[in-house]
């Protein structure tokens with residue numbers, strides 16, 4: 001049987017979507033049928049055997065990648081990733097708070113795997129207000145995405161999801 005996996009993501013500035021596509025490529029390479037889609041373009045989860053969801057961190061919260069689908073997801077294996085600059089800071093307190101935010105965004109689902117990936121901050125793509133906010137908190141600027149770490153995480157998902 002072909003296993004169908006959905007990688008659903010939320011994004012404001014694109015970096016989470018690119019991570020979702022990278023994870024999707026890894027799952028396809030493992031022989032699964034994979035769709036990668038922004039949550040707002042998805043109309044049903046019917047037909048999927050597993051779902052990977054990802055959302056960016058903004059102001060301490062994760063943009064919800066699955067929201068209205070939580071009821072349907074209660075019966076499927078799910079995995080979740082958050083994307084932000086907290087992993088770049090390597091600040092333990094920020095990491096704990098960010099993991100809590102990720103948990104909260106997927107609760108009451110119990111993902112087989114949850115992780116935070118370092119994201120990207122490109123000030124030229126931000127609104128004036130967003131830019132001022134990131135300057136105020138002295139956010140690191142740049143693309144910190146670790147494609148090897150993303151691929152390695154995705155590679156382990158089918159086993160963890162018992163697919």
Ligand SMILES: Cc1cc2nc3c(=O)[nH]c(=O)nc-3n(C[C@H](O)[C@H](O)[C@H](O)COP(=O)(O)O)c2cc1C
Pocket residue numbers: 010011012013014015016017056057058059060061083084085086087098118119120121122126130131133134
């Ligand atoms: C206004 C603003 C607030 C942010 N707040 C957080 C935050 O609370 N924690 C964090 O780790 N990263 C934070 N970030 C960094 C984003 O999560 C990071 O840029 C991420 O890669 C954005 O994902 P996207 O491109 O998919 O929207 C913030 C970025 C902006 C512009």
